[in-house]
Amino acid sequence: MMQNLVMQNLAKFRASVLKEARIILRDRQALILFFTMPVIFVLILSLSLRDVFGDRPGASFPVLLVAQDQAEVGREIVATFRANRSINLALSHDASEAQVRQWLIDGRYRFAVLVPAGATDQAKRRLGEIMADVPLDLRLEKPVQVQALADPALRSDYRKVLEGTLSLALHGIEMKLGREQLEQTLRVTQGERFRGLPDLEQSGLFAPVHGDTVTRRSGGPTPSSVQQNAPAWTLLAMFFLAVPLSVSFIKEREQGSLFRLQTMSVPAWVVLGGKAIPFFVINQIQMVSVLAVSVFVLPLLGGDPLGLGDSPLALILMGASASLAAIGFGIAVAMYARTTEQAAGFSSATVMIMGALGGILVPKAVMLPIMQNLAVISPLSWGLDGFLDVFVRGGGVREVLPEALALLTFAAICHAFAILRYRRRV
Amino acid sequence: MMPMPSSLPTHEANPTEGVPAIELRRLSKVFPGSRAPALDAIDLIVPRGGIFGIIGPNGAGKTTLMSILGGLLRPSSGSARINGCDVFAEPEAIKRILGLVPQEPAIYPTLTARENLEYFGRMQGLSGDHLENRVAACLELAEMSEEADQRMERFSGGYKRRLNMVIGLIHEPEILILDEPTVAIDPHSRVLIHHRLRELDAAGITILISTHYMEEAEMLCREIAIINHGKLLVRGTVPELLALGRDGNLELQLFDAAPADLAGKLKSIPGVDAVEITGRRVVVASEHPDLIVAPIMQMLLADGLKVRTLSFGGTKLEQVFIALTGDHGAPK
Numbered sequence: 001m002m003q004n005l006v007m008q009n010l011a012k013f014r015a016s017v018l019k020e021a022r023i024i025l026r027d028r029q030a031l032i033l034f035f036t037m038p039v040i041f042v043l044i045l046s047l048s049l050r051d052v053f054g055d056r057p058g059a060s061f062p063v064l065l066v067a068q069d070q071a072e073v074g075r076e077i078v079a080t081f082r083a084n085r086s087i088n089l090a091l092s093h094d095a096s097e098a099q100v101r102q103w104l105i106d107g108r109y110r111f112a113v114l115v116p117a118g119a120t121d122q123a124k125r126r127l128g129e130i131m132a133d134v135p136l137d138l139r140l141e142k143p144v145q146v147q148a149l150a151d152p153a154l155r156s157d158y159r160k161v162l163e164g165t166l167s168l169a170l171h172g173i174e175m176k177l178g179r180e181q182l183e184q185t186l187r188v189t190q191g192e193r194f195r196g197l198p199d200l201e202q203s204g205l206f207a208p209v210h211g212d213t214v215t216r217r218s219g220g221p222t223p224s225s226v227q228q229n230a231p232a233w234t235l236l237a238m239f240f241l242a243v244p245l246s247v248s249f250i251k252e253r254e255q256g257s258l259f260r261l262q263t264m265s266v267p268a269w270v271v272l273g274g275k276a277i278p279f280f281v282i283n284q285i286q287m288v289s290v291l292a293v294s295v296f297v298l299p300l301l302g303g304d305p306l307g308l309g310d311s312p313l314a315l316i317l318m319g320a321s322a323s324l325a326a327i328g329f330g331i332a333v334a335m336y337a338r339t340t341e342q343a344a345g346f347s348s349a350t351v352m353i354m355g356a357l358g359g360i361l362v363p364k365a366v367m368l369p370i371m372q373n374l375a376v377i378s379p380l381s382w383g384l385d386g387f388l389d390v391f392v393r394g395g396g397v398r399e400v401l402p403e404a405l406a407l408l409t410f411a412a413i414c415h416a417f418a419i420l421r422y423r424r425r426v
Numbered sequence: 427m428m429p430m431p432s433s434l435p436t437h438e439a440n441p442t443e444g445v446p447a448i449e450l451r452r453l454s455k456v457f458p459g460s461r462a463p464a465l466d467a468i469d470l471i472v473p474r475g476g477i478f479g480i481i482g483p484n485g486a487g488k489t490t491l492m493s494i495l496g497g498l499l500r501p502s503s504g505s506a507r508i509n510g511c512d513v514f515a516e517p518e519a520i521k522r523i524l525g526l527v528p529q530e531p532a533i534y535p536t537l538t539a540r541e542n543l544e545y546f547g548r549m550q551g552l553s554g555d556h557l558e559n560r561v562a563a564c565l566e567l568a569e570m571s572e573e574a575d576q577r578m579e580r581f582s583g584g585y586k587r588r589l590n591m592v593i594g595l596i597h598e599p600e601i602l603i604l605d606e607p608t609v610a611i612d613p614h615s616r617v618l619i620h621h622r623l624r625e626l627d628a629a630g631i632t633i634l635i636s637t638h639y640m641e642e643a644e645m646l647c648r649e650i651a652i653i654n655h656g657k658l659l660v661r662g663t664v665p666e667l668l669a670l671g672r673d674g675n676l677e678l679q680l681f682d683a684a685p686a687d688l689a690g691k692l693k694s695i696p697g698v699d700a701v702e703i704t705g706r707r708v709v710v711a712s713e714h715p716d717l718i719v720a721p722i723m724q725m726l727l728a729d730g731l732k733v734r735t736l737s738f739g740g741t742k743l744e745q746v747f748i749a750l751t752g753d754h755g756a757p758k
Binding site for chain 2: 008011012015016018019022023026027252255256257259260261262263264265266
């Protein structure tokens with residue numbers, strides 16, 4: 001008898017899922033939107049925000065270097081900028097300062113370095129005076145003026161990096177010229193006894209600095225734009241599914257079919273679950289399509305490929321937990337909203353707020369500390385942390401478990417509220 | 427006359443024979459925030475078999491009553507029993523034998539008629555050949571076999587209401603409750619629904635129908651209850667209710683507009699209490715209308731006024747309804 005009832009309810013559940021799938025599949029426009037929206041978001045944002053997340057400041061725009069001086073100073077500065085592979089360098093030898101200023105005003109360049117003609121000679125003369133200990137007020141040569149000109153709209157962190165690169169080059173030149181001058185002086189004063197200065201470059205005082213990221217597993221990949229954007233926009237798209245889900249529920253109520261079901265022996269879980277499963281499948285397809293595009297298509301367009309980490313199981317767990325949370329949210333909204341307008345308005349606004357709080361729209365790393373702490377209340381933040389655990393920190397199932405459990409708890413609470421409300425509406 | 431499909435459900439005698447199909451005891455419903463009750467201590471027994479009509483103006487409480495019977499709304503007090511079972515204490519026992527047809531078509535517009543029937547059939551626990559047979563039978567009842575595989579959103583309101591009705595029959599209920607099933611539909615669909623209801627009646631199904639079409643109630647129902655402002659005003663068979671409205675009026679329709687002096691002439695006839703003339707319609711009130719028919723006809727003949735129709739001693743349900751509810755704005 002009991003077994004019979006279970007079998008009958010399972011048959012009803014299957015029929016509910018089939019019904020919902022048919023309804024969804026017949027709404028072509030909505031389907032296209034479900035799948036293209038997150039993919040387009042990820043493509044656009046991953047490509048355009050590549051440099052914000054990457055370690056290549058300045059790479060997104062050309063830096064103009066006008067080396068009017070073509071001797072040691074000019075050559076050294078060009079070499080230093082060239083050595084920095086993250087700088088996209090445009091080189092000129094004859095542009096005038098006025099021309100450079102005009103280019104910056106016109107927006108052709110956003111940062112320019114101007115090495116004046118005769119800089120090397122001037123630097124050497126100045127150095128000669130310094131080495132000869134000529135009193136300050138009697139020195140004829142002024143310090144060499146290498147100019148850095150910037151568009152005021154240029155982000156300050158970009159500018160600082162570029163100015164830092166220039167300072168590094170000038171320090172190098174200073175050291176080199178000073179050393180040459182010192183060597184020359186010693187050769188004169190010590191004659192044959194002088195065997196040359198030790199090579200500091202070959203036996204440096206400090207080991208070269210390479211910033212290393214700290215992950216759960218050492219040597220994990222560096223976070224990139226796509227690693228932030230792919231899970232962020234997938235999560236947002238997943239949670240946005242709460243909008244059509246809640247609207248479709250309320251439509252059913254308005255059409256009366258939900259009431260009709262309530263006059264029949266149909267358990268709440270059959271009705272709610274029948275709706276949830278097809279939306280769960282859509283969520284999973286959304287996730288897979290965004291990940292596939294991020295892994296295979298993005299590199300073809302010049303973006304960084306997405307590193308998926310090495311725990312597919314953790315990824316599946318996160319995808320399923322996030323989807324159940326999103327669906328639970330949608331169903332709970334549907335049970336409490338009275339009209340489709342209410343449901344659509346409330347769920348979309350709430351998802352946007354949760355997205356903003358949770359580091360989807362603006363990465364948590366650039367938020368104020370107080371907002372970073374607030375992010376904890378957003379389920380989207382839990383989802384994003386979980387995905388970043390896998391993609392960036394090399395986490396597995398154990399590492400994403402806290403986030404997955406938080407999402408599943410949220411889902412369980414939402415579903416419980418929804419079932420209670422569904423029954424109480426009778 | 428439409429052929430009677432072999433697909434109509436039939437019901438053999440069962441142990442609940444003798445128990446009323448529907449029994450309401452002091453049934454009341456007050457919605458939160460509302461001062462007046464939507465239903466006010468309604469006592470009503472609907473016997474087995476036959477078509478029972480609930481009529482009342484808009485807002486009388488018909489849909490509230492139907493919703494309580496369908497288990498969709500809890501009453502504030504009192505009880506509702508179907509087949510002897512309390513609607514809320516034993517819902518499962520009732521759901522099996524009850525078919526509810528809501529006022530608005532409760533269907534999925536993007537599914538076909540067949541898919542709708544299959545889905546609701548499965549939700550009623552049907553499966554396999556039985557489900558297939560019932561779906562075919564219901565499509566036949568709704569005269570939609572040929573359109574079975576087209577999405578419902580492409581159909582008119584009439585088709586949707588027909589499907590709405592047969593979904594309520596998919597599980598062969600013993601008791602069918604219909605909330606205003608013929609509102610705003612084409613004449614063909616209305617006639618079809620009336621035929622089907624008579625056939626279901628003949629097959630032994632108890633039918634409770636709410637309507638505000640008086641002709642429909644008069645034509646279909648064996649018994650009628652009139653409710654207004656949540657109160658049961660009266661119940662009885664159609665002849666019993668019509669008898670209430672007999673007030674001795676004589677009503678005439680003339681071929682041409684009545685002359686201006688007609689009212690005075692009529693009032694001069696002994697036994698005539700009052701005369702009301704609107705255009706070609708003449709209503710004469712009298713305590714003994716049988717005594718005034720002959721002198722009135724003679725006078726009209728003498729004045730050369732031709733009479734198109736004359737009704738005497740009879741009323742329509744609409745008149746009874748208006749007299750009882752005082753609702754002159756009630757629909758036809």
